[in-house]
Amino acid sequence: MSQLEHRFDDGDPELPVLLLLHGTGGGPDDLLGLVDHLSPGSATLAPAGPVSENGMARWFRRLAEGVFDHEDVIVRAHQLADFVVGARERYGLAQRRIVAVGFSNGANIAAAVTLLRPDAVREAALFAGMAPLPDPPRLNLDGSRVFLANGRRDPMAPLGSADRLAEMLAERGAAVTRSLHPGGHQITADGLAAARDWL
DSSP: OOOOOOEOOOOOOTSSEEEEEETTTTTTTTTTHHHHHOOOOOOEEEOSSSSSEEEEEESSSSTTTTOOOOHHHHHHHHHHHHHHHHHHOOOOOOOEEEEEEEEHHHHHHHHHHHOOOTTTTTTEEEOOOSSSSSOOEEEOOOTTTEEEEEETOOOSOOOOHHHHHHHHHHHHTTTEEEEEEESSSOOOHHHHHHHHHHH
């Protein structure tokens, strides 16, 4: 099993397992508060980002604000995917739905895993995410489902990049659901409600 520091909390076996992926500077506990809004009683698998940027945990390196190290995105996406595959076995999750829930940098790594490793993640709810790679391989993503919630005035995840991500996913066969709000880099109550309906 790919080693990532993480916490696992078992829940109702009839409900999806939520793979919680924090934003820059966060940790495994950051998104636990979303569970009651999205899928109360769900099990949670919450790893910690393995990359340090000035002491802040992240999922992959960046060269500057909004400029991703694409080679590192690919390496870290496979690392996270291997972790998820291993966790299925370790925690007996083989027959259960695993839904990635990511915010910001966590949404970006979830998007990368969805594009690169459908064996690990087939469902993802991405808040304030953007396209993590310029030209990912054209894998068949039939059966994948992705929910995207973005702000129209998000300076950190520009809407144009979120639009490109939606196009990439749809072109490869994924079912994409969008939710837009007028604000910036945040998770909104309306976005959570829409994600819960989608889930």
